[in-house]
Amino acid sequence: MEATKKLEPIEAAKLFVKKHFPNCQGAVLAGSVVRGEATHTSDLDIVIFDKNLASAYRESFIDFGWAIETFVHNLTTYQSYFQMDFQDAKPSMQRMVLEGIPIRDEGILDSIKKEAKEMLENGPERWTDEIIRTKLYFITDALDDFVGCNNRAEELFIANALAELIHEFILRTNGCWIGSSKWIVRALKHYDVKFTEEFVEAFEAFYRTGDKSKVILLSERVLEPYGGRLFEGFSLGKEKL
Structure with a gap:
C-alpha cells in the first residue's frame, strides 16, 4: 500500500481541522514544527477550542501523512489546564497557545493568547523559605548518595x-519556569545559556x-547561596510544641 503523502504542516493542520473539528471556534498549530525544531519523528500538536464540548480531552490521529496530537477544549476548560500548569511551573x-499559528479563529484566540502571555511573563509562584529549605534537604540527600555510591x-x-532536582532548584529560586524531558535543557537555556552549558x-x-x-562542584555551587548542604536539624511533618 502506498504511504500517504506528508503535506506541509499548516496545510495538513487546516485540512485536519476541517475534517475532524468542522464546528470549532478556534484552532492553533503548535509544537516543534512552529518553532522550527521539527525532526523526522515530529508530530503536529493542535489545540482545538469548541464551545459545544462538555469537557476537555486529548486524542491522537494519523492523517494527511502526520501523527497528530490534539488538545481539545471548550471555552473555559483551557483555564483549568493553565492553572494546573502554573501550579506545576511547567507551562x-x-x-502551545501563545506560540501557536492560528488555523481557525472566530474571534476568540486573541483573548486566550493574551491570558497565556500574561501567565508566561509573570512566571511561576515564588517558593517560600520553607519550600527552599525542604528542597535543599532533598538535594543534599541525593548528592550524598551520589558521592558515596560505588555501584555504576x-x-x-x-x-x-x-539533575532534575538541580534544574528545578536553580530555576524556581530565580523565578523561572521548569521543564521535563527535553524541556529541562530548554528551560535552563532560557534562564542562563552559560550555566546550561556547564x-x-x-x-x-x-x-x-x-x-x-564536575557534578558535585556544580551542585554545591547552586546550593551555596542558600547555606550549602542541609541535613542536621531538618525535619518534615514534625508537630511544633
Missing part, C-alpha cells in the same frame, strides 16, 4: 534524579567517564 499549555547501575539513576558538561562527563567531580 506547556500556555506555550545505581549511580546512573541517582545522577538522573540529581550543567550539561558536568553530567555528560559523569555519564561518559564516571567522573563525579
